Amino acid sequence: MSNFKIKGFYRDRLTDVNQQLIFDSGWKSNLIVLQCRELLAGFMMNDSVLGIQSLQVGRGDAGWDTTPPPAPDPDTTIELVDPAPHIIQSSDLTLQYITASDGIS
Numbered sequence: 001m002s003n004f005k006i007k008g009f010y011r012d013r014l015t016d017v018n019q020q021l022i023f024d025s026g027w028k029s030n031l032i033v034l035q036c037r038e039l040l041a042g043f044m045m046n047d048s049v050l051g052i053q054s055l056q057v058g059r060g061d062a063g064w065d066t067t068p069p070p071a072p073d074p075d076t077t078i079e080l081v082d083p084a085p086h087i088i089q090s091s092d093l094t095l096q097y098i099t100a101s102d103g104i105s
Contacts, residue, residue, distance in 0.1 A: 007029065007032065008029065008030045008031070008032045009027050009028065009029055009030065010027070010028055010030050011024070011025055011026065011027050011028070012024075012025040013025070031072040031074060032074070033074050033075070033076060034074050034075055053089075053090055054087050054088060054089050054090055055087070055088040055090075055093055056085040056086070056087050056088075057085055057086045057087075057088070058081065058082025058084075058085030058086070059081070059082045060081055060082075061081045
């Protein structure tokens with residue numbers, strides 16, 4: 001197996017109903033776990049079983065406010081700490097590709 005590594009970036013932007021920008025987090029780095037290969041394979045095969053099933057928004061462990069969480073491990077299957085996250089099914093999401101100039105491709 002090669003040492004090829006995938007690096008992810010995300011950016012949170014919040015707009016109002018008139019598309020006026022309310023908040024922009026800027027680009028931030030995130031961890032891509034090894035299971036990402038299965039996700040990418042699902043996209044290539046148009047296989048919804050391996051693709052994105054939902055977006056889960058929750059909260060972190062309250063203990064992280066005083067003691068930071070351990071360093072992320074790319075071999076892990078990441079689960080939310082929040083026992084009752086807000087779940088948005090993929091059918092209710094609008095997923096778009098963003099160009100380098102923040103346009104929708």
